[in-house]
Amino acid sequence: MTEEGTATEENPVLYVVRPMATAAKQFAKSLVRPSTVIYPFERLEDPAFREEVAVASGKPIGVGAIWDNYRGVHALNIATCISCNLCAFSCPDLCIEMVTVPGGDPKHPKKCPEIDYGKCSYCGFCSDACPEGCLTMTTRYELATAKRSEMVYSPEKLYEVFRTKLPMNPIRLERPENEDQILLDPPLCIGCNACARDCPTACITMLDVAKPEAKAGEKLPKRIWKEPVVNDSDCVRCGTCISVCPKECLFWGKRP
Amino acid sequence: MWINMGPQHPMTHGLWNLRVRIDGELILDVDPEMGYLHRGIEKISEDRHYNEVITLMDRCCYVAGMAWEHLYILGAEQALAIRPPERAEYLRVLCDEFQRLGSHLMWYAAFVQDLGLMSPFLYGMRDRDLVLDLFQSYTGARMTYEYMRVGGVRNDLPPGFTERARKVLDWLVDRFREYDALCLGSTIFRKRCDDLGVLRANEAVALGVTGPMLRAAGMKRDLRKDRPYAAYDRLEFDVAVADAADVTARYLVRMEEMRQSVRILHQVLDWLDRNPGPVLADRLPRWLGAPYAPVGDEGYLLKRHYPKGLGFSSVEEPHGEAQAYVVNEGGQHPYRVKFRSPVFANISAAKSYLIGYRVADIPPIMGSVDVCVGEVDR
Numbered sequence: 001m002t003e004e005g006t007a008t009e010e011n012p013v014l015y016v017v018r019p020m021a022t023a024a025k026q027f028a029k030s031l032v033r034p035s036t037v038i039y040p041f042e043r044l045e046d047p048a049f050r051e052e053v054a055v056a057s058g059k060p061i062g063v064g065a066i067w068d069n070y071r072g073v074h075a076l077n078i079a080t081c082i083s084c085n086l087c088a089f090s091c092p093d094l095c096i097e098m099v100t101v102p103g104g105d106p107k108h109p110k111k112c113p114e115i116d117y118g119k120c121s122y123c124g125f126c127s128d129a130c131p132e133g134c135l136t137m138t139t140r141y142e143l144a145t146a147k148r149s150e151m152v153y154s155p156e157k158l159y160e161v162f163r164t165k166l167p168m169n170p171i172r173l174e175r176p177e178n179e180d181q182i183l184l185d186p187p188l189c190i191g192c193n194a195c196a197r198d199c200p201t202a203c204i205t206m207l208d209v210a211k212p213e214a215k216a217g218e219k220l221p222k223r224i225w226k227e228p229v230v231n232d233s234d235c236v237r238c239g240t241c242i243s244v245c246p247k248e249c250l251f252w253g254k255r256p
Numbered sequence: 257m258w259i260n261m262g263p264q265h266p267m268t269h270g271l272w273n274l275r276v277r278i279d280g281e282l283i284l285d286v287d288p289e290m291g292y293l294h295r296g297i298e299k300i301s302e303d304r305h306y307n308e309v310i311t312l313m314d315r316c317c318y319v320a321g322m323a324w325e326h327l328y329i330l331g332a333e334q335a336l337a338i339r340p341p342e343r344a345e346y347l348r349v350l351c352d353e354f355q356r357l358g359s360h361l362m363w364y365a366a367f368v369q370d371l372g373l374m375s376p377f378l379y380g381m382r383d384r385d386l387v388l389d390l391f392q393s394y395t396g397a398r399m400t401y402e403y404m405r406v407g408g409v410r411n412d413l414p415p416g417f418t419e420r421a422r423k424v425l426d427w428l429v430d431r432f433r434e435y436d437a438l439c440l441g442s443t444i445f446r447k448r449c450d451d452l453g454v455l456r457a458n459e460a461v462a463l464g465v466t467g468p469m470l471r472a473a474g475m476k477r478d479l480r481k482d483r484p485y486a487a488y489d490r491l492e493f494d495v496a497v498a499d500a501a502d503v504t505a506r507y508l509v510r511m512e513e514m515r516q517s518v519r520i521l522h523q524v525l526d527w528l529d530r531n532p533g534p535v536l537a538d539r540l541p542r543w544l545g546a547p548y549a550p551v552g553d554e555g556y557l558l559k560r561h562y563p564k565g566l567g568f569s570s571v572e573e574p575h576g577e578a579q580a581y582v583v584n585e586g587g588q589h590p591y592r593v594k595f596r597s598p599v600f601a602n603i604s605a606a607k608s609y610l611i612g613y614r615v616a617d618i619p620p621i622m623g624s625v626d627v628c629v630g631e632v633d634r
C-alpha cells in the first residue's frame with residue numbers, strides 16, 4: 001500500500017493548497033490540449049484521431065478513435081443476400097423482419113432483412129451470422145429522426161448505407177473447421193422435397209433410393225422413394241431444411 | 257423520524273431507496289429498499305439462446321459488463337461441457353481486468369463527487385474513458401460489448417492494440433499517484449473518511465459482504481486466488497488488503513487493486529503478444545444459437561437427446577463475489593439462470609455500518625460501498 005502523500009497534522013492552509021496544486025497542474029495541461037472533442041467539428045471517426053500523436057497533456061489520443069470494427073448502423077448488399085434468414089433468427093431483440101424485395105421468382109421470393117432501429121441493440125449477432133458477409137455494420141451512428149416510423153430501415157435504405165462506402169466492420173467470424181452438418185434419419189424421411197425446395201443455396205439434391213421389396217404380410221410406408229443429399233461445402237448451416245421438414249428427420253450432427 | 261434518501265437522490269447512484277430513521281443528526285436505523293430497476297433478466301434468459309443471454313449480461317451491471325459476461329459464460333460452458341481455447345482465457349482475463357480498472361475509476365469518480373470534490377470526479381471520468389475507448393477498439397462498442405461467446409470470445413485483438421493498451425496503462429499509473437495526492441494528501445479528506453462506516457471482518461462475513469469491503473476489513477479473500485478461473489492461476493498478483501475497515505481503507509484497497517490490475521494486464525498483454533492462436537473452440541454445437549442459427553423448436557432438441565448439465569461459476573467482480581447457476585435441460589435455451597449479486601449483499605448490510613453515524617456521513621459511506629443498482633435488481 002502506498003504511503004505516498006499521507007497527510008500529517010500541519011498548517012490548515014496547506015490542507016487546501018496542496019491538493020489544489022495538483023489540480024492546477026492538470027488545469028494548465030488541459031489548456032494546451034483538452035481531453036474532450038468538439039463534436040460536430042471534430043469527429044472521432046476522422047483518421048486524424050487514429051494517429052497516436054503525443055500531445056502536451058500526455059493523454060494517449062488515438063485510443064478514442066472510432067475504428068472500423070465499430071458496431072453502428074448496418075449496411076446490406078442486396079445483390080449478394082441469399083435470403084437465408086440467419087440474421088433474423090439470431091437477433092435477440094426480434095427487430096429484423098424479412099421483407100420481399102424485387103428480384104426473386106414467384107416460387108422463391110427474395111427476402112431481405114428490414115431492421116427496426118427502435119429496437120436494435122447493436123449487438124452484431126446478425127452480421128456475425130450472415131454467411132455471405134452481405135450484412136455488415138458500419139461506423140455510422142447518427143440516427144436521430146423526427147418520426148418513429150423512420151427508425152425502420154427497409155432493405156433499400158440499408159442498401160443506401162452500403163453504397164455510401166463507409167468503413168465496414170472487418171471482423172468475420174471464422175467458421176469452426178469441424179462444425180456440425182445436416183444429417184438424415186433415413187427411416188423417417190418421406191421424400192417430400194420440402195428441404196430441397198426451401199434451401200437458400202440449393203445445395204440439397206433429391207436422389208432416388210431403392211424401393212425395398214415388401215415382405216409377405218408387411219406394408220411398405222407410403223412415400224416418395226427419394227432422399228435428400230446435402231452438398232456440405234455449399235451448405236451455409238442455416239437450418240431452414242430442419243425447420244421445414246415435416247417429419248423431423250434432419251438434424252445437426254457429425255458424420256462418423 | 258424516517259426520511260427517504262432516494263429513489264431520486266444524489267447519494268444513491270441509481271434507483272434505490274435508503275430509508276433512514278434519525279434523531280437530529282444521528283442515524284438510529286436504516287432500511288434499504290431495492291427493486292426499482294428490476295428487469296426480469298433471469299426470466300428473460302429462459303427464452304434466449306445461450307449466446308443471446310450475453311446481451312443481457314452487459315445490461316445487468318452497466319459499469320462491469322465484461323465481468324458479468326465472464327460469469328455467465330463460465331456457468332454456461334460448464335453446463336454445456338465446452339472448453340475454450342487458452343488464448344480466449346487470457347483474453348477474458350484482459351477484459352476482466354480492464355473492466356476492473358474501468359469500474360474502480362467510475363467508483364472513484366462517483367465517490368469523490370459524493371464528498372463534494374468536482375475536479376477529481378472529472379479526472380476519474382476522463383481516465384475511465386480511456387478504458388472504454390480501448391474496449392471500443394476491439395469489441396466495437398463502449399459499454400454493451402457482447403464480446404464473449406460460449407466457447408471463447410468473438411474476435412481477436414486488432415493489430416496495434418497491445419501497444420495502445422500499454423500506453424494507457426502507463427498513463428493510468430501516473431494518474432493513480434495524482435489521485436493519492438488529491439485524496440490521501442488532503443487532510444480534509446482524511447478527517448472526513450477515517451473511522452467512518454466501520455464494518456469488521458466477522459460481521460462482514462456473517463452478512464455475506466464480499467469484495468473490497470471485506471478486504472478492507474483485513475480479510476484476505478479473493479476468488480481470483482482462492483478459486484482461480486480462466487487464466488488467473490497462471491498470473492502473478494497480490495490481494496489488496498487493509499485493516500482499518502473504514503472508508504479510507506476501502507479507498508486504499510481499491511487503489512491497490514487497480515495497481516494490481518495494471519500488473520496483471522502487463523503480464524496478459526505480454527502473453528497475448530507471444531502466443532497467437534484460435535479464440536473460439538473449434539467444435540461448437542450448432543444449436544447454441546447466435547451467431548449460429550437456432551434450429552427447429554425445443555421439442556425437436558429434446559427428442560434428439562442433447563446433453564444436459566449444470567453449471568456453477570463464481571467470479572471476483574469489481575464489486576465483490578458474483579455467482580451464476582445455469583441449468584441446461586437439453587434445449588436451446590438455458591432452463592434456469594440464477595445470479596448472485598455482490599452489491600445486493602453489500603447494501604443489505606447497511607444497518608451494520610451506518611447506524612450511529614451522522615446524516616452527513618451517509619454519502620461518503622454509501623459511496624465507499626460502490627453501488628451498481630443494475631446488478632442488484634437485475
Ligand code: SF4
Binds near residue numbers: 091093119121
Ligand atoms: S445488431 Fe443485434 S439487435 Fe440489431 S438487428 Fe442485428 S442482431 Fe438484431
Ligand code: SF4
Binds near residue numbers: 082133
Ligand atoms: S444472413 Fe445475410 S444472406 Fe442471410 S438473409 Fe440475412 S443478410 Fe441475407
Ligand code: SF4
Binds near residue numbers: 201230241242
Ligand atoms: S442448412 Fe439446410 S437449408 Fe440451410 S444451406 Fe444447409 S442444407 Fe440448405
